[in-house]
Amino acid sequence: MIETAFLALGLVLIVEGLAYALAPSLVETLLAALRELPEPARRTLGLLAIVSGLAFVWLANVLAG
Template sequence: MGIILLALGLVLIAEGLVYALAPSLVERLLELLRALTEEQRRNAGLASLALGLVLVWLAFWLGI
C-alpha cells in the first residue's frame, strides 16, 4: 500500500509542477489533444501505459 501512495504522490507532484510552472503550455497541449482522433488519443494512452509499466519494472529491477 505504501508504494501505491508513493507513486500517487509522485504523479501529483509532477502534474502540479506542470500546472504551476507552465499553465499556458497545458492549454496548448489540451488544444492539440482535441485535434487528435479518438484512435490517436487511445494509442497515445496505450503508449503511455506501456512506458509506465516499463519504468515501474525497471524501478523494481533496480531495487528501488
C-alpha cells in the same frame, strides 16, 4: 505494498502540479492539440503511456533488487 502505491500517486500528483504551476498556458496549448487528434490516436497515446509506465515500474523493481 500500499506505501509504494501512495508514493507513486504522490509523485504523479507532484509532476502534474508542476506542469500546471510552471506552465499553465503550455498545458492549455497541449490540451487544444490533444482535442484536434482523432480518438484512435489519443487512445494509442494513452496505451503507450501505460506501457511506458509499466516499463518504468518494472525497471525500478529490478534495480531495487
